[in-house]
Amino acid sequence: MSARRAVWEVARRELVERSRSRVMRISVVLLLLLSVGGAIASARLTSGTPSDDVGLVGARSAAMGPAIQLQARAAGRRARLHDLASTTAASQALRGGNLDVVLLDGARLLVKSSRSTAAVRVVQDAVAAQSVLDRLRGSGLTESQALEMLTPRPLPIDVLEPNTRNIDRNRGLIVVGVLALFMVLIFYGQALAQGVTEEKSSRVVELLLTSVTPRSLLAGKVLGIGVLGLAQLVLAGGAALLAGALAGGAGLPSAAPGAVALVVMWFVLGYAFYSVAFAAVGALVSRQEDLQTAIMPITLLMTGGFYVALIVVNTDPNGTAAQIVAFVPPLSPMVVPARMVLGNMNTIELALAVALDLLATAGMIALAARVYERAILRTGAPIKLRRLVTLRARHSELTAPGETHRGHAAFVDLVVQWSAVALVIAGVLIGLSDPVAIALLALGLALIGLRQSRKHWPRRPAH
Amino acid sequence: MTVRALELQAVRRSFGELVAVDDLSFSVLAGRLFGFVGRNGAGKTTTMRIICGLLAADSGSVLWGGAPIDARVRERIGYMPEERGLYPKMRVGDQLEYFAVLHGASHEEGREATRSWLDRLGLGDRSGARVEALSHGNQQRVQLAAALVHDPDVLILDEPFAGLDPIATDVMSDVLREQAARGVPVLFSSHQLELVEHLCESVAIIDHGRLVACGPVDELRRGGPRLLRVDLRDARPGWADELLDVEVAERTNGRTVFKLGPKADSQQILDRARRAGSVTHFAELQPTLSELFREVVSP
Numbered sequence: 001m002s003a004r005r006a007v008w009e010v011a012r013r014e015l016v017e018r019s020r021s022r023v024m025r026i027s028v029v030l031l032l033l034l035s036v037g038g039a040i041a042s043a044r045l046t047s048g049t050p051s052d053d054v055g056l057v058g059a060r061s062a063a064m065g066p067a068i069q070l071q072a073r074a075a076g077r078r079a080r081l082h083d084l085a086s087t088t089a090a091s092q093a094l095r096g097g098n099l100d101v102v103l104l105d106g107a108r109l110l111v112k113s114s115r116s117t118a119a120v121r122v123v124q125d126a127v128a129a130q131s132v133l134d135r136l137r138g139s140g141l142t143e144s145q146a147l148e149m150l151t152p153r154p155l156p157i158d159v160l161e162p163n164t165r166n167i168d169r170n171r172g173l174i175v176v177g178v179l180a181l182f183m184v185l186i187f188y189g190q191a192l193a194q195g196v197t198e199e200k201s202s203r204v205v206e207l208l209l210t211s212v213t214p215r216s217l218l219a220g221k222v223l224g225i226g227v228l229g230l231a232q233l234v235l236a237g238g239a240a241l242l243a244g245a246l247a248g249g250a251g252l253p254s255a256a257p258g259a260v261a262l263v264v265m266w267f268v269l270g271y272a273f274y275s276v277a278f279a280a281v282g283a284l285v286s287r288q289e290d291l292q293t294a295i296m297p298i299t300l301l302m303t304g305g306f307y308v309a310l311i312v313v314n315t316d317p318n319g320t321a322a323q324i325v326a327f328v329p330p331l332s333p334m335v336v337p338a339r340m341v342l343g344n345m346n347t348i349e350l351a352l353a354v355a356l357d358l359l360a361t362a363g364m365i366a367l368a369a370r371v372y373e374r375a376i377l378r379t380g381a382p383i384k385l386r387r388l389v390t391l392r393a394r395h396s397e398l399t400a401p402g403e404t405h406r407g408h409a410a411f412v413d414l415v416v417q418w419s420a421v422a423l424v425i426a427g428v429l430i431g432l433s434d435p436v437a438i439a440l441l442a443l444g445l446a447l448i449g450l451r452q453s454r455k456h457w458p459r460r461p462a463h
Numbered sequence: 464m465t466v467r468a469l470e471l472q473a474v475r476r477s478f479g480e481l482v483a484v485d486d487l488s489f490s491v492l493a494g495r496l497f498g499f500v501g502r503n504g505a506g507k508t509t510t511m512r513i514i515c516g517l518l519a520a521d522s523g524s525v526l527w528g529g530a531p532i533d534a535r536v537r538e539r540i541g542y543m544p545e546e547r548g549l550y551p552k553m554r555v556g557d558q559l560e561y562f563a564v565l566h567g568a569s570h571e572e573g574r575e576a577t578r579s580w581l582d583r584l585g586l587g588d589r590s591g592a593r594v595e596a597l598s599h600g601n602q603q604r605v606q607l608a609a610a611l612v613h614d615p616d617v618l619i620l621d622e623p624f625a626g627l628d629p630i631a632t633d634v635m636s637d638v639l640r641e642q643a644a645r646g647v648p649v650l651f652s653s654h655q656l657e658l659v660e661h662l663c664e665s666v667a668i669i670d671h672g673r674l675v676a677c678g679p680v681d682e683l684r685r686g687g688p689r690l691l692r693v694d695l696r697d698a699r700p701g702w703a704d705e706l707l708d709v710e711v712a713e714r715t716n717g718r719t720v721f722k723l724g725p726k727a728d729s730q731q732i733l734d735r736a737r738r739a740g741s742v743t744h745f746a747e748l749q750p751t752l753s754e755l756f757r758e759v760v761s762p
Contacts, residue, residue: 001538001567009564017553203548207609210515210542211565213534377517 006212010220011227018191018228023414027187028232030418031180035240038176038425042169043247051078052119055090055099060106064123064130068103071126074151079122103127169253174341175310176425177263178334180236182306183421185270185333186299188229189278195221196282196376197291205376214373222275226268233267255341262337269354270333273361274298276368283375305331309338317343327353329360413451420447467493467528469514469617469648474523476509483509485672487523491648491665496639498659498666498680499652500752502760506672507652508545511619514650515542527617538566541615545622545652547606549594555605556581556590559612566613573612580608584634600631607635611642618642620651624658636662660752668759675759680752687750688758689723693736694744702739706732712754720748 001009018024052072056062065081072079082099084090087110090102094112100119102110106127111120129150136146199205208217237260244252277298285294308331312322317339326335326345332353339345423444427437470490476483484506491497501507512518514525516537525532550558556577563573581587584604594602603626610620623635639662643649653659659666660680668676676683694717695702703711708724709732721732729747736742750758 001565006565009561013561016557017550198550202551203544203546204550205548206512206517206544206546207542207548207562208565209517210540211538211567 001211003213003216006216007220007223010212010217011224014195014221014224015228018225024191024228026414027418028235030414031184031232031236032239034418034422034425035176035180035236036243039240039244039252040247042172042253043244043251050076050118051080052100052117052122053080053082053098054119054123055082055084055093055102055110057084057087057090057102058105061103064103064106064127067130067133068123068126071129072122075118075122075125077118077122079119170255170259170341171314173253173256173259174338177237177259178306178309178338179421179424180233181263181267181270181337182302182334183417184229184233184267185274186302188225188271189274189298189302190295192221192225192275193278193282193291193295194288195225196279196372197285197288200283200285200376201287209377214376215369217376218276218279218369218372222279226271226275229271230264230267233264237264259337259341262340266333266337269357269361273330273333273357273364274302276365276372280368280371280375283372301330302334305334309334312338312343327356329357332357416447416451420444420451423447467648468526469493469650470526470529471510471514472524472526474510474513474520474525476513476518476520483672484513484520487669487672487674489667489674489677491650493648494643494646495648495665496643496663497648497650498663499650499669500654500656500659500666500756501652501669505669507669508621509672510669511542511545511621511650511652514619515540536616539613539616541610541613541618541620543606543610543620543623545625547602549602549605549609551595552593554591555586555594555597558594559605559608562609563612566615568613576612576614577608580612583638584608599626600628603627603631604634607638611638616647618647618649618651620649622653623651624653624655632658656751656753656756666752668756670760676755683755684749684752687755689727690748690750690754691721691723691729691732692718692744692746692748693721693732693742694718695736695740696743698736698740702735703732706735718744 054068056065062083068081069079082093084093084102087102087104090099090104090110093099094102094110097112100111100117101123103123104110109120109123111117114120133146133150136149137143141149199208205217212220241252241257241260244256278295281294281298282291285291308325312319312325312335316322322335322339322343323345325331326339326349328335336345336350336353340350421444423440427440427444468490470488472488474484474487487506487510499507499510509518513520514532516532516534527536530536553561556574559577559580560570560573563576564570568576577590578587581590584607586601586604586608589597589601594605597605607620607623610618618639620639623639624632627635636658639649639651663680665679666677666683667674690712696717698717703709703719703721706721707728708726710722710724711719712722713720721727723729733742733745736745
């Protein structure tokens with residue numbers, strides 16, 4: 001069998017078997033719900049362009065329509081015009097709260113109670129401007145000359161301190177994006193490591209390797225699980241963009257599509273780097289019980305990258321530290337998207353970060369494949385190498401039956417994990433200066449910590 | 464036309480200081496059942512792993528039909544590892560189909576072969592069950608099916624009979640005979656020597672990685688020590704003392720089995736026995752495989 005077909009068949013099994021798994025399905029649905037809910041909340045909670053409902057009674061009022069809309073736009077508002085048959089109908093609509101102001105025959109205004117609303121100002125200015133326009137036209141100017149006199153080109157504006165509200169929304173966006181990236185990376189990395197250890201501890205690998213080379217097996221597993229992770233992330237990102245667009249309100253920040261694209265791209269790059277490392281460590285241990293400890297160095301590194309990204313977001317996205325860590329390959333998947341969206345990282349720097357990451361990934365793949373090949377049958381594997389990677393990986397040849405990860409425990413674990421994520425996201429969405437938000441964040445992070453430590457509690461043997 | 468054979472030529476493999484397989488040579492003819500016996504740790508599993516390409520030999524070679532085994536041939540080997548290996552959470556049918564496909568079959572062929580093997584082994588209705596939900600015996604059957612599902616040209620089975628009940632043992636024996644009749648060389652290891660003797664045309668016995676006996680079972684038994692069984696009623700104690708070049712191999716009430724040296728004279732023993740009591744049975748014996756095994760393997 002050709003190596004390509006072997007890789008494809010192994011990947012196919014991973015896709016089919018894992019998409020059947022309940023834990024996998026629940027995690028897909030949860031991430032989808034979180035991203036769609038977050039997008040809708042973000043779109044709706046910030047209001048869009050304010051609008052005024054203007055009633056027009058009589059032909060002369062109707063003629064003012066275009067002028068009112070022009071004036072409203074100039075004032076950063078939007079006017080919705082309603083033609084009405086009579087003053088009585090206009091009064092009714094005003095009392096019912098369906099209109100903000102009514103223009104009667106182009107000569108009088110009618111309001112419910114307040115005389116000085118924004119809507120009143122818009123109509124007043126529109127009528128005044130229209131009369132000036134008419135006079136200018138009367139003095140021999142063309143229509144366009146008259147309009148130009150009335151609406152001089154606005155002066156360009158230099159902003160000393162950019163609109164903080166927009167930055168805050170982009171911050172929320174990138175925190176959610178990087179968090180999703182981090183969670184999906186860890187989730188699928190761990191799934192891969194567990195899969196490798198499962199094959200080793202159940203000894204099925206001995207059967208597999210009679211017909212497939214270790215490298216094909218490794219490549220197939222990495223590919224199959226990676227495609228699932230990518231699909232989950234693309235699905236969640238796409239759904240969030242769609243939901244944000246359909247939700248009305250202010251919509252998502254303009255940086256959202258770019259952020260989703262960056263997160264997806266850096267998932268692919270990050271996964272290529274981390275997945276093979278997870279697989280190599282999975283091959284070093286013989287029992288699922290030892291796996292969590294063995295993959296600690298990798299998860300710590302990733303968590304470090306995630307926190308660095310958070311710090312970048314919260315302090316100075318253009319600081320020296322942020323600029324440097326963006327080019328450190330194991331950290332760049334989490335840091336670069338944050339620097340691109342919030343900071344001043346340009347395309348050339350992005351290309352450089354990608355190039356460095358690819359270089360490091362090539363090295364990691366070479367190393368991990370060597371370790372995997374030597375350790376997966378654990379015969380003839382140099383112990384020194386094993387010691388180097390993890391101290392606890394040395395066990396007797398006797399292998400305990402694969403730990404049966406009980407569905408119930410897995411479910412609780414999943415709920416804890418995602419509640420923690422939801423808390424962190426909620427905290428970020430509320431705004432990082434709010435004490436409630438900080439409390440939510442702290443609670444979420446504490447839950448994540450608790451979950452990590454729970455894995456090291458001794459388990460009952462699975463007999 | 465010469466019969467194809469699986470040949471080992473001076474295969475050697477060591478792990479650090481330990482020489483697990485030492486200069487091992489034997490061949491298994493196509494269509495033969497070949498028993499591979501030896502004590503625990505004698506090097507059987509290592510040898511089988513080398514044949515399957517899971518381990519590299521330090522030196523020596525493994526040939527099939529006169530040519531060194533490469534990846535293409537290896538794909539045509541059916542292997543049953545000693546430590547059973549299946550995906551615990553994967554469905555039986557999907558799993559067997561997967562193994563068939565990894566050995567080069569198409570998915571349709573794999574499905575078809577899976578169905579026929581599961582039916583043949585009495586698991587036709589368990590195709591959708593997860594492996595971990597099966598009993599030990601049934602898992603063993605799935606393991607056998609995994610070795611056979613791609614219609615292999617060579618069968619290497621490490622302890623296929625371990626832990627089987629008598630009925631399952633019969634099923635396994637039938638399947639192995641059937642495969643041999645199809646022209647497949649079947650090499651299997653076992654500690655159940657009666658079974659090996661009963662089933663196999665040839666055996667190889669290894670000890671500390673070295674071949675200590677090899678050949679057709681009948682020849683080996685004939686070439687073993689001469690044994691003489693004497694059953695004696697009301698025997699006078701000590702009657703068998705001071706016989707020339709004779710060793711008592713076994714003594715139960717009334718029955719004595721002698722191992723005869725080159726100078727021993729069976730007629731002299733008969734005379735002595737008749738004087739000691741009434742002889743009810745007197746015959747030369749061929750050693751069983753077990754006796755042979757104890758003879759050639761270091762204690």
